[in-house]
Amino acid sequence: MPKLWNETIEAHRREVREAILDATRALTTERGLLSVTMSQIAEHAGIGRATLYKYFPDVKAILHAWHHQHVVAHLEHLSALRAESSDPGEQLRAILSAYALICHQRARHAAELSALLHQSQDVDQAQHQVHDLISEVLAEVAQTGALRDDVPVDELATYCLHALAAAADLTSESAAHRLVTVTLAGLHY
Structure with a gap:
């Protein structure tokens, strides 16, 4: 097959896959996660x-693919925030704020999606990547002397993740931002 033909087929496959994921997202938002059928998605x-x-054997496989795409986008966003500033303290605040909002927004889909998807390796791997990112930034903040030194950086990163996971239970984004402020305060003497 000519190279152009292969590229055209691959582009078409990507477009169909995206259309499937977009349709699934729209339908689950409209009807609920467990109410969507393959026929509805196709239509x-x-x-x-x-x-x-x-493309997919069942709705659950589509939801896993959509969730994976969603997780990857969050990780890319958090990494991009780090690159926006050369100041480690600003990087930390930006990353923690974004993570808190991710946790807060996840609460909207909470029960059904968590039960169905949050037991996947994607989530575990993403959590490790976020932990590593926060640990790296905390280590840079520690070098400036602006971080408590009585707790290892790895443990502080775990503290941040667990503290900010509470944003899922908050009623507003402003409450999530206040939680970030409290979390940051706990990182300093």
């Missing part, structure tokens, strides 16, 4: 059921 995406089954 909403503008493809036949047979085509849909070529």
Whole structure:
């Protein structure tokens, strides 16, 4: 097959896959996570059921793919925030604030999505990546002398993750921002 043909086919496959994920997101938002069927997804995406089954065996597989895409986007966003400033303290505040908002927004999808998807390796791997990112920034903050030195950086990163996970239970984004302020205060004497 000519290279152009392969590229065209791959581009088409990506577009169909994105249409499937977008349709699933829209339908689950509208009808609920456990109320969506493969037929509804195919219709909403503008493809036949047979085509849909070529991409995914069931709704759960589509939800896993959508969730994976979502997790990757969050990780990329957190990493990009680090690159926006050369000051480690500003990097830390930006990353922790974004993470708190991610936790807060996740609460909207909470029960159903968590039960279905949050037992995956993607989530565990993402948590480790976020932990490592926060640990690295904390180590840089420690070099400036602006971080408590009685607790290892690794433990402080764990503290941040667990403290900010509480944002899922908060009622507003401003409450999530206040939680970030409290969390940051705990990192200093």
